[in-house]
Amino acid sequence: MTDLSAPAAGLGPSGLVLDGREEALLCASLFYFRLPRETWESRLAQVRATGYRMIDVYLPWNFHETAPGVWDFEGRRDVGAFLDLAHEAGLAVIARPGPYICSEWDGGALPAWLGLDPDLRLRQAEPRFLEQVRGWFDRAMPLLAERQWGRGGSVVAVQLENELDFFDTADRHAYISALRDMATAHGIEVPLVACAGQGDLVGANGGVEGVAPAFNFYPDDRSPFVEAEVRRYADLVASRGLPLLVTETNRSHATLRRLLVSGAVLIAPYLQASGFDFGYTPSVGNWGDPGGLMTHDYDFGGYLSPVGEARAETAEARVLAAFARTLGPALAKARTTEAEGVQDVSVTTSSSPSRLLLDGGGTVTGVPNLAEEPGTALVNGVEVALAPRSTALIVQDLPLAGFGLPGTLVFAAADLVGADADGLRFASRTPGTVAFAHGDEAPVSVELPAPAPGAPVRHRVESGPAAWHVVVLHPEDVPGPDGARAEITGPAGEPEPLTAAVRLAAATRSGETEAHALPPASEAAGVHRGRTHYATVLDGVAELLVAGAADIVDLALDGEALPTRVGYGATFTLPTAGRTAFAATVETWGHANFDDTRLPGLALGSLRGLGRVWSVESREDVxxxxxxxxxxxxxxxxxxxxxxxxxxxxxxxxxxxxxxxxxxxxxxxxxxxxxxxxxxxxxxxxxxxxxxxxxxxxxxxxxxxxxxxxxxxxxxxxxxxxxVELLRLEAVRGWRVEAQPDTAILALAAQEAAGTDVELPLWLAPGEEVWLDVPVPPGGRSLRFEGEQVRVSAFARYSSEGETRCELLGRVWLDDAHRPRFTGGDPGRLWIPAGWNSGTVRLLVRGTAGGAQPRLARATAAPAPE
Missing domain, CATH: 2.60.120 (Jelly Rolls)
Structure with missing residues (x-):
């Protein structure tokens, strides 16, 4: 049993206990690797201002091991510095070093070259894989161990693996045991957890002692069945003396309230603090629908946008955080049951609402309104107004002595966000009832109007010798932990058109090739992220069969560009009669972050490149x-x-x-x-x-x-x-291959070159590539591009600490019938942070075939707050 008096992080039935304080905790995902280093401090402050006390942080293995045996923990890869800033901001951290993280990140953070070893089996208790993991943990775990809670650091828990119950690990117990032993050998003493992606408790942690199960819930926010499902898991872990830790879930606070009242004591919505995938880091293949490229704009609608805009949900975050903080240990140690006394709900609501029996007396009943219109409900005979898409948390029979106040809070339809000897503070968007009782006196009930922003409702309630001062705030007026009012910023300004450009006389490739008998995988050529170019001569070949090409495949026959293929490794045939020169450029958008074996390129650990190319010698009907x-x-x-x-x-x-x-x-x-x-x-x-x-x-x-x-x-x-046909094949041999890893592309993007002034629109031929410099107004900017049949890669070139640096801001693909589905965020937005904006953005623009003539029509730049 955890010693609650010890100044450390422990895990008990009431959840994560920090310095002896038991409290239901809200946790926001915030990822250093998706933000420039100069924005870390301000983003951490934004999260802390919402009242969330924690963040969870993945550590992507392949962000730090950039090539086999090449490690980087400097600059924006300095995770230690980020954790130190989190501690200074007053935020606790759940660190998630994997080795697999998912996170819609390139390969789920597993290095691309692991797939080159046919005997290495990913995410298995297999010596070759575990030896690679050991090399990663030997570098990551000491950074975490030095920064554990109780040692002056921020790390209160370490998550091993991620949603292992989605994956076919042959021996989960052996695998998680090996990871646990590696972590503890490095001095990790804070709680270890492992999360289930689909509710399989043992599938997540392998039943390993010392690794607590946690759960990722992603319900439909409008589902009436959320409470019953969550209560089932709360009861399941309670029977083992464990708390219900929800390590990922939706962003809406209306849903988070439903989880809280159903027994969750840690709630970590993914992704409240959004970010941006700079470089060649997004993944492919997400969420069941085969294919799809992850956008660079990594945004699921959390309360902070990728560029730092504070959205309306920020106010709801402050209210729920203040509610949990006010009830403190009574809420953390509460027991969840099916609610009683909820009747006559006029709108769509839960099929089985939940109630918490607070430790020390009192209850909290959750009544959701799943509709877009306002409604009402009777709760123990009292009518409660329900705002659209909300969950009322109704406190009843709460003893007030612990707050230095007399009597009992009999009923409160508004959210209790503060209580002390000066009175009680509530938050609400609707009119509501509060009722108090003192001794044997009959309860006194007061109807309070809805407050307006900046105009709180104040009332004094009396019962015999007792009195209670009541203030009802609009949610936007609920202060954060430092007492400041919520700031909801939204977009920072209107976009400005960018029409001037300089067309550079600069190469887009080095032209340096190597001979190969057969086309190698990109990873075998040293391209873990970037592009690989292939060329060969066809001699009397009428038809090709290509197997395993991924991700973005641009083909050309005798210099004529063909429509882009994004088939994720699916086999296809290509007529070539009369053509002799075959060329392909294959760009790695990202390695699969999930494990979808419906297509070869979507399986975890699958390789990139052109795959195998065959001449079709004959066909036979079978x-x-x-x-x-x-x-x-x-x-x-x-x-x-x-x-x-x-x-x-x-x-x-x-x-x-x-x-x-x-x-x-x-x-x-x-x-x-x-x-x-x-x-x-x-x-x-x-x-x-x-x-x-x-x-x-x-x-x-x-x-x-x-x-x-x-x-x-x-x-x-x-x-x-x-x-049904049987094709006889002959391998196409004799290839020239140019490896163009991300480092080579960045070097070309950083080059100095003369150019010619031009005005957009810019017209290209299919398959043509050009460099452009486009002037950009100062400050952080959201960039957008308009046009058709072009792909645009945007680069920032800037000075930092006396060095010239170059970063890929991201890629967009404009109006092409052959482009795939994009998922995860806004596929049209790229972000240039203020610290990276030297006044010019450099573009690599490629025309694609299969539609109208390629054209980059114009660009715009909107201010982005930072």
Whole structure:
């Protein structure tokens, strides 16, 4: 049991206990690696001003190990300095060093080159992977250990791994045990936690002693079932003597209130303090829908925008933080139950509202309004006004002696945000009732009007010899911990058009190539982030088959640019008859941060580059002559012969297996195209089974493989796979490859070059690339670009500590039918921070094929607060 008197961080049934104080805690995600160093202090201050007492911080492994064995903890990678600033700001920190972090970050922070080792198995208790992790922990854990709470630092907990229950780790117990032992060997004494992404407690922490389970909840904010689900987990962990720690959830404080009243004692909405992915750091493939590029603008609608704008939810943050701070240990040690006495709710509400039984007496009942319009509810016979999209936290029967006040707060429809010997302070947007009682006197009830911003409602309530001074504030007037009023800034100003530019006479590539027999993966060429350029000569090739190309693939035949492909490794064919020069530029937008095996390039640890390129030597129709084994669907023998997928049965969804011998010669490579699949199928090649996705309906067969093949699929009428073909392949050999890692691109972006003054719009040919310098007004700016069929990479060139630095601000892709879906934030906004703005932004503009003539029409720059 934690010694609550010790000046340290502990974990008990009431949650994280800091210096002996038990309190329900609000925690904001704030990531140093998504902010320039010069903004760290101001962002930390913005979070602290909301009343949140904690932040959670990922430490991305591949942000610090920039190449194998090359470590960087300087400048904006100085995580130690960031943690020290957090401590100075009065913020506690949950540190999350992974090794895997997800966070929509390049590869989930796992270094790209790990995928080059075929014997290394990611996120497994496997020696080769654990040895790599040890190298990372040997550098990260000492930084955290030195800054633990109780040693003059900010770190109150360390999270191992992240949402492991989403991943197929073979031995979770062994894996988490190994991570725990590495952490404790470095002197980590604060609590260790592991979070479940989909509620699998043991799946998250492997049942390992000394690693507490935490939970990430991402409900629909309008779901009526949130309370019942959360109470179930609160009861589950309480039965083990543990608190309910919610390490990630939605940003809306209406939802956070529902979690609080349902038993959560740590609530860490992801992502309240937004940020920005500078450089080549976003990921690909998020949230179930295959594909998608993560935007550089990393924003899920939290109370701070990526450029530091304080949004309206800032006021709600202060109110909820003040509510938790006021009730203190009574709230942290409360027990959650299903609410009683909630009746006649006039709007959509929870199917099972929650109530907290406060330690020492009193209750808090949560009544959500899930609708867009105002409503009312009866709570123990008292009518309560419900603001749109809100959750009322109704305090009842609260003894006031602990605040130096007489009697009992019998009922309060407004949020209790302060109480001391001078009286009680509430916050509300609606009219409401407060009621007090003293001794044997009957309760005294008062109806109070809704306050306006800057105009609090004040009232004195009397009952016999007792009196209570009541102040009701508008939420925007609730002060932060330092007593200051909330500032809601919003956009800082109107955008200014940028039409002048200088077209530079500068190269966009070095032109230095190396010879390769086969096209290497980008990572094998030393490109962990950036671009890889491939070129070869085709001799009598009529058709190519390309397998494994990812992420952004620009192809050209005899110098003619083709439409960009973003297929995430899916196999495709390309007619080439009469063409001899084949070229490809493959840009790594990011490595997969999740593990989606529906497409090759979305699997965790998948490599980037052109993949394998084959000449298609012949095609053979193999859709017919498959024997059918229907299993339970029929009892016939011998087996019928049908086309692939052509068996008909009334037994919907039951599996049927199709078998045949393929005409392979045992010498060549082949590719089997299964046509247009509508469901995943299991394909057994010479007895070895794999799953084939409708998104990539190809099976590659090495020499000597594929003579016997079986395809098993659930029966569904009309789901025949269409044309089924066997392609005989010959590898295309003789490649020239130019590796262009991010460091090489930044070096080109930093070069001095002469240029010619031009005015936007700028017209390009498909496949053409040019450098532009565009003057930008001073200060922090949000940059936007307009046009079509162009991709724009924007760079800041500035001086810092006597050195010229260059940073990729980000990339945008304008109006192209072939661009993929973008997720996570605003795909059109790039941010140049004030400290990086030297008066000019440098652009690398590339025209794309497949639509109108490429054109960069104009740019704009809007002020961005910092």
């Amino acid at each position: 859709h017919a002559l498959w024997t059918v084994d229907g299993g339970e669907q029929w009892a016939g023998d011998p087996a019928p012969v049908r086309s692939l997928g052509g068996w008909s049965s009334t037994r919907i969804g039951r599996p049927a297996t199709y078998r045949r011998t393929l005409p392979v010669d045992g010498v060549a490579h082949y590719a089997l195209h299964l046509g247009e699949l509508t469901v995943p199928v299991e394909v057994a090649v010479d007895g070895e089974a794999r799953t084939v996705s409708p998104l990539d309906p190809w099976v590659h067969l090495a020499p000597g493989r594929g003579r016997d093949i079986a395809v098993t699929a659930p029966h569904w009428p009309g789901s025949g796979s269409g044309p």
